Amino acid sequence: MNDDRIKKLLQDALGPVAEGEPRRDLWAEVLDKIARDSAVSPASVPWLDWALLAGIALALLAFPAGLPVVLYYM
Amino acid sequence: MPDDAIGVVDRVQQGGPATAAGVLDRFRQGDPDAFEIVFRAHQRAIYGWLLRMVRNPAAAEDLTVETFWRIYRAHARFDPGREFLPWARRAATRVALDWMRRQKPEVAIAAEIDADLPAADPALRAEIRARVARAFARLPARLRLATVLAIMEEQPHKEIAAALGISRGAVKLRVFRALRLLRNDLEKQGIRP
Numbered sequence: 001m002n003d004d005r006i007k008k009l010l011q012d013a014l015g016p017v018a019e020g021e022p023r024r025d026l027w028a029e030v031l032d033k034i035a036r037d038s039a040v041s042p043a044s045v046p047w048l049d050w051a052l053l054a055g056i057a058l059a060l061l062a063f064p065a066g067l068p069v070v071l072y073y074m
Numbered sequence: 075m076p077d078d079a080i081g082v083v084d085r086v087q088q089g090g091p092a093t094a095a096g097v098l099d100r101f102r103q104g105d106p107d108a109f110e111i112v113f114r115a116h117q118r119a120i121y122g123w124l125l126r127m128v129r130n131p132a133a134a135e136d137l138t139v140e141t142f143w144r145i146y147r148a149h150a151r152f153d154p155g156r157e158f159l160p161w162a163r164r165a166a167t168r169v170a171l172d173w174m175r176r177q178k179p180e181v182a183i184a185a186e187i188d189a190d191l192p193a194a195d196p197a198l199r200a201e202i203r204a205r206v207a208r209a210f211a212r213l214p215a216r217l218r219l220a221t222v223l224a225i226m227e228e229q230p231h232k233e234i235a236a237a238l239g240i241s242r243g244a245v246k247l248r249v250f251r252a253l254r255l256l257r258n259d260l261e262k263q264g265i266r267p
Contacts, residue, residue, distance in 0.1 A: 030146070
């Protein structure tokens with residue numbers, strides 16, 4: 001089977017696609033996706049931030065007297 | 075969108091230099107209005123490009139949204155001194171490639187078929203088409219993409235190379251490899267010339 005034969009079989013099998021336009025307004029969907037992306041969710045916070053928060057919480061549990069120092073630096 | 079912006083979309087589509095450059099510069103700075111103008115000016119071209127690759131209108135619509143979302147996220151990396159469409163096409167091609175990788179090819183059924191039989195039997199022709207389509211779906215996504223653009227859509231190798239971010243030689247190699255794999259697969263399925 002030569003390449004031309006395979007090309008012909010492929011063109012026959014997959015056929016041409018009709019040129020056209022999107023059938024719905026995609027701009028609204030793009031905006032929705034951008035809005036969803038910019039909303040802060042737990043999954044979007046980097047793991048390092050969570051680790052830092054957990055470290056501070058543990059340190060405060062271990063040394064409650066350090067709370068005023070933490071508040072001072074916030 | 076305001077009426078005056080519609081005129082800007084037309085000028086951006088036609089590549090009006092001063093207006094287009096201004097809009098693209100504002101887009102690069104993250105201006106949402108400029109992004110909408112860029113979207114309106116290029117959505118049809120990007121949708122058409124995606125449709126050629128994925129050959130499914132509903133999927134092409136979803137992937138157009140995904141492409142422009144990625145474009146928006148990457149706005150700061152756009153170089154306003156270069157053309158927008160090739161850059162956007164490249165983003166769309168990556169999106170299409172990801173989509174093609176997620177698609178699972180169907181399992182083939184084997185029985186000997188002579189592909190050169192007279193086209194009198196529509197059922198047989200349909201069976202051959204189905205087997206060829208399934209064999210094609212089993213190719214690696216990057217080979218399929220190059221083949222669709224080069225053989226089905228007859229796009230210039232230069233344009234395909236730009237969209238895929240590879241050399242023209244690499245495009246030819248991918249098409250060659252795709253045809254070779256396809257030939258082997260079809261012969262295993264019993265489709266012979």
